[in-house]
Amino acid sequence: xxxxxxxxxxxxxxxxxxxxxxxxxxxxxxxxxxxxxxxxxxxxxxxxxxxxxxxxxxxxxxxxxxxxxxxxxxxxxxxxxxxxxxxxxxxxxxxxxxxxxxxxxxxxxxxxxxxxxxxxxxxxxxxxxxxxxxxxxxx
Amino acid sequence: xxxxxxxxxxxxxxxxxxxxxxxxxxxxxxxxxxxxxxxxxxxxxxxxxxxxxxxxxxxxxxxxxxxxxxxxxxxxxxxxxxxxxxxxxxxxxxxxxxxxxxxxxxxxxxxxxxxxxxxxxxxxxxxxxxxxxxxxxxxxxxxxxxxxxxxxxxxxxxxxxxxxxxxxxxxxxxxxxxxxxxxxxxxxxxxxxxxxxxxxxxxxxxxxxxxxxxxxxxxxxxxxxxxxxxxxxxxxxxxxxxxxxxxxxxxxxxxxxxxxxxxxxxxxxxxxxxxxxxxxxxxxxxxxxxxxxxxxxxxxxxxxxxxxxxxxxxxxxxxxxxxxxxxxxxxxxxxxxxxxxxxxxxxxxxxxxxxxxxxxxxxxxxxxxxxxxxxxxxxxxxxxxxxxxxxxxxxxxxxxxxxxxxxxxxxxxxxxxxxxxxxxxxxxxxxxxxxxxxxxxxxxxxxxxxxxxxxxxxxxxxxxxxxxxxxxxxxxxxxxxxxxxxxxxxxxxxxxxxxxxxxxxxxxxxxxxxxxxxxxxxxxxxxxxxxxxxxx
Ligand SMILES: Cc1cc2nc3c(=O)[nH]c(=O)nc-3n(C[C@H](O)[C@H](O)[C@H](O)COP(=O)(O)OP(=O)(O)OC[C@H]3O[C@@H](n4cnc5c(N)ncnc54)[C@H](O)[C@@H]3O)c2cc1C
Ligand code: SF4
Numbered sequence: 065x066x067x068x069x070x071x072x073x074x075x076x077x078x079x080x081x082x083x084x085x086x087x088x089x090x091x092x093x094x095x096x097x098x099x100x101x102x103x104x105x106x107x108x109x110x111x112x113x114x115x116x117x118x119x120x121x122x123x124x125x126x127x128x129x130x131x132x133x134x135x136x137x138x139x140x141x142x143x144x145x146x147x148x149x150x151x152x153x154x155x156x157x158x159x160x161x162x163x164x165x166x167x168x169x170x171x172x173x174x175x176x177x178x179x180x181x182x183x184x185x186x187x188x189x190x191x192x193x194x195x196x197x198x199x200x201x202x203x
Numbered sequence: 204x205x206x207x208x209x210x211x212x213x214x215x216x217x218x219x220x221x222x223x224x225x226x227x228x229x230x231x232x233x234x235x236x237x238x239x240x241x242x243x244x245x246x247x248x249x250x251x252x253x254x255x256x257x258x259x260x261x262x263x264x265x266x267x268x269x270x271x272x273x274x275x276x277x278x279x280x281x282x283x284x285x286x287x288x289x290x291x292x293x294x295x296x297x298x299x300x301x302x303x304x305x306x307x308x309x310x311x312x313x314x315x316x317x318x319x320x321x322x323x324x325x326x327x328x329x330x331x332x333x334x335x336x337x338x339x340x341x342x343x344x345x346x347x348x349x350x351x352x353x354x355x356x357x358x359x360x361x362x363x364x365x366x367x368x369x370x371x372x373x374x375x376x377x378x379x380x381x382x383x384x385x386x387x388x389x390x391x392x393x394x395x396x397x398x399x400x401x402x403x404x405x406x407x408x409x410x411x412x413x414x415x416x417x418x419x420x421x422x423x424x425x426x427x428x429x430x431x432x433x434x435x436x437x438x439x440x441x442x443x444x445x446x447x448x449x450x451x452x453x454x455x456x457x458x459x460x461x462x463x464x465x466x467x468x469x470x471x472x473x474x475x476x477x478x479x480x481x482x483x484x485x486x487x488x489x490x491x492x493x494x495x496x497x498x499x500x501x502x503x504x505x506x507x508x509x510x511x512x513x514x515x516x517x518x519x520x521x522x523x524x525x526x527x528x529x530x531x532x533x534x535x536x537x538x539x540x541x542x543x544x545x546x547x548x549x550x551x552x553x554x555x556x557x558x559x560x561x562x563x564x565x566x567x568x569x570x571x572x573x574x575x576x577x578x579x580x581x582x583x584x585x586x587x588x589x590x591x592x593x594x595x596x597x598x599x600x601x602x603x604x605x606x607x608x609x610x611x612x613x614x615x616x617x618x619x620x621x622x623x624x625x626x627x628x629x630x631x632x633x634x635x636x637x638x639x640x641x642x643x644x645x646x647x648x649x650x651x652x653x654x655x656x657x658x659x660x661x662x663x664x665x666x667x668x669x670x671x672x673x674x675x676x677x678x679x680x681x682x683x684x685x686x687x688x689x690x691x692x693x694x695x696x697x698x699x700x701x702x703x704x705x706x707x708x709x710x711x712x713x714x715x716x717x718x719x720x721x722x723x724x725x726x727x728x729x730x731x732x733x734x735x736x737x738x739x
Contacts, residue, residue: 081577081578082577082578082581083577083581083582084578084579086578086579086582086583087579087582087583087586088582089582089585104253105253105256108253108256108257108260108261109256109259109260111260130577130578133577134577148568148575148577149256149259149568152563152564152567152568153253153255153256153564156255156562156563156564156567157252157253162252162563165563165585165586165589165590166523166589166590167527167562167563167589167590169252169562170249170250170254170404170405170406170527170528170562171404171528172402172403172404172413173402173403173404173528174402175364175403177344177360177361177392177393177400178361179364180346180361180362180364180365180385183365183370184346188370188373188374188377189384191377191380192350192376192377192382192383192384193348193350195350195380195382196350197350197351197353198350198351198382198538198539198542199307199308199309199350199351199352199353199538199542200307200308200309200316200542200543201308202308202309202311202312202315202316202326202327203312203315203326
């Protein structure tokens, strides 16, 4: 295995501890989060490559737990941020995961700009109006 | 370039764009120097699935994180708040949220009413015609009749949707007997002036690809250019030049290849924002006329920096409210606790704006309220919070203090070798009391609106979006930098157009007032141009 493949493999195992299958959600590995999206994530965040490599080298997948991860925050914050950002970003790029959490992405919606006339007519603002002005007069 | 313009504007952002259009349409020959480029709307990341990654680097709000060639770093090592801005045609409006409140009458009379800080040399009524005019130029969506304000003209467009969360909070406030109102936004709710309306995508602070959120690259520059204004991009100004008589003669600037040019002008107007303009005045010091910086005989250039301490209180409901969707911008606002109440242990107050919470990454790697959780519990947390929240963004009035300031960094320079600004800024004890009170009330608001879980992110550092006060207005040249027309006391043909002129900060988002003031200054200049003193 090449060094890069080894690193990706270690990262994949760390990601499975951070995001295991539970509560009806797939694990990071179940959706091939790292394999499918790592390069795309690093394309936006080239600056994370070095600290991510540090985190992957520092954290042994054999003994890795979420408690170890929390402790790592105090040891190398930059590497911790790189690891959590990359793992989360890869996972939530998966269409399977997005579908499961009910997230269609930031989609365009149409609406009736004059719908407000209905809630005004319904009296939603009446209590506010009935109090009268609340601003302070100024000379 | 050797020609001489009637007016030279530095900075093509909010205030620069507004003034350029008025001056050019008023018949003046305008040149504007802008260090950034025209924004490319097709490159805005909001329609991409990886949008939330982009806003943590290339589309970050901080120039120190973005580090584009057109950005200049700001040293904020000694500041409780990090300054945020964007450098391009349209300026920080490219990434602003677009909420568009006016100041209130009391905001301009803080000394008279509350015995603190200073009064403005102008009053609310002086601003009203310009507020009305700028709302039309920008295309503001809102509902007139808010009892938190004196009556004023209707907005050109109806208010944006309240959304599910906005409606619940409105009902919650009705139960509490508290004020609420649909937030006015510089975002189109319907087609206007050839622009398309908002589609509720909720990505406003990484650029509105739709073009629904106003920025002067769309609302003002095309008209200014049609009227003859010349906008030079990639032009970084490093000094305002001054002639023998003490008047400004123009500015020197560097192009992208580092070649220096001089632009001559009868009148110079700075619109580089309250950090950039203070920096330029300080960079323009000269031993003969102004050893401490141009227009700085008062010693106040760079001082009295205000940025609005900012907290976020997020509430989560038991069901889905599509909390990632909707203008960002705000749906609902409240001024319930805006005005001074003698029973509190602080004076003045804060404005709140209800906004969406963002996509999955913002939930699990929160830039606002919330916790990071990993392992099986991660999924439980997401199930409990994702899409179920809304945030009260709380902007506290920031009282001016001379020790809060921008100065030149003696050690660091930008990509062109120009000293960068260095900030010293502390959130005062007074602000901390004010914010603590408001955070507690905001939690009560969300509780009354049906939220089960509530989280507070108190006075977050990554929030320096409102830059104000570094060249204050006033009648007395000993205690202010510019007069009530925003003309430098010391240099009769130098004007400041941006938030630097603010005497006090108010507790509302500033851009409506910054642009109304810029329009007023440009308008007064056009009307009185024959009387304007210019260099020989
Ligand atoms: C993330 C974010 C959200 C915001 N949300 C809101 C909101 O909801 N409501 C609101 O009212 N306000 C908001 N603001 C603030 C708003 O964007 C600013 O108040 C407004 O843009 C300031 O206008 P300006 O003209 O002073 O400066 P800017 O718009 O910042 O423009 C200054 C311009 O000057 C240029 N410049 C600076 N120095 C030089 C130089 N030396 N040479 C050449 N060019 C130079 C810059 O490149 C820039 O384009 C927000 C800001 C941010 C960053
Ligand atoms: S929510 Fe509206 S204003 Fe904001 S980015 Fe989307 S279309 Fe533009």
